[in-house]
Amino acid sequence: MAAKRRRSASPPKQSAVVGPNGDSSTTSTDALSTHAYKKLKLLSEHSASSPFPDFHHPSAEDAHAIHGLLASHTPGGAPVHEAPSTSSNSAMTCGHAPNVIDALIGTILSQNTSSANSSAAKRSLDNVFGLGEPGFEQMAKADRQLIVDAIRSGGLANRKAKIIQEALVTVKKKHGRYDLQHLAAPGVTDEQAMQELVSYDGVGPKTAACVLSFCLGRQAFAVDTHVFRLSRLLGWIPKTADRVGAQAHLQLKIPPELKYGLHVMMVRHGRACRGCKKDGKGLCPLKTWLKEKGTMQSEKVEGHDDLHDQAASQPKALKRRTRGND
Secondary structure, eight states: OOOOOOOOOOOOOEEEEEOTTSOEEEEEGGGSOHHHHHHHHHHHHTSSSOSSTTOOOSOHHHHHHHHHHHHHTSTTSSOOOOOOOTTOOTTTTTSOSSSHHHHHHHHHHTTTSOHHHHHHHHHHHHHHHOSHHHHHHHHHHSOHHHHHHHTGGGSOHHHHHHHHHHHHHHHHHHHSSSOOGGGGSTTSOHHHHHHHHHTSTTOOHHHHHHIIIIITOOOOOOOOHHHHHHHHHHTOSOTTOOHHHHHHHHHHHSOGGGHHHHHHHHHHHHHHOSTTSTTOOSOOHHHHHHHHHTOOOOOOOOOOOOSSOOOTTSOHHHHHHHTTOO
16 A cells, blocks of 8 residues: 655744834744634734625715714713823723733723623722732732632633733743733834734734723724624624624724724713614614615614624634634
């Protein structure tokens, strides 16, 4: 019997890593988990092209119209990003904190729970381990159950404790210290910062976009359950899109100068407006705008802001790459 030919080994795949000095190097994806590699591959594929190339909504004109409409219903007008305060609770403010790791931890804690619960979890975590690098080091080296107990009020404590602790350990291995402040450097692009953040297990595009937008003041458009639902209502994403695909699409379609304010106003509107929810009653300015425009959509999405992406209706190729990260 003829011996089987051995296939030649494929060259190791590489991924960009941004160093503390803003320099960009590469690392073999053997050092990355399968999930991390898939997330980086997805970002690379859709950094310049939508996962839905034949879907052309929203137009810049419509994005500006909705931004203006929501601003007219927002006390004080459209919000603008302000430098975060050192006293900010990063879980309450979706990552609006000056320390990047603190913002990342707060955003992880805010997933799939109320603001009150996540804020309490973050205060408890800070009380147990402390703030800044000394606190991060204590968390990284602690028995994980201590983290679980500290954040139990935020829900999904076992899952979130694992993500937080493993991220801290990986940050130290990559950069030699518990610090990601180099992502705030002017020489680091939005794409590089996003790639760095999603390279950590359990950190998906939405969480990373919140850190970019609220902590770093960058032009990232996070799609949470409220933004996703309203985007479906407005006809801005295909009916087959899940939240990961929706974010990749809207990141390219929403004009950069609108991203922060539009995200914040869509979240606030989604929480407060009874009229635009499923079977909701009452007036909704977005529905009024759609009726006047003659493009009212059938809205059947409520959604839940889960740690796991809701990929049930996503095209199979995209589902395989995005499952399991927020």
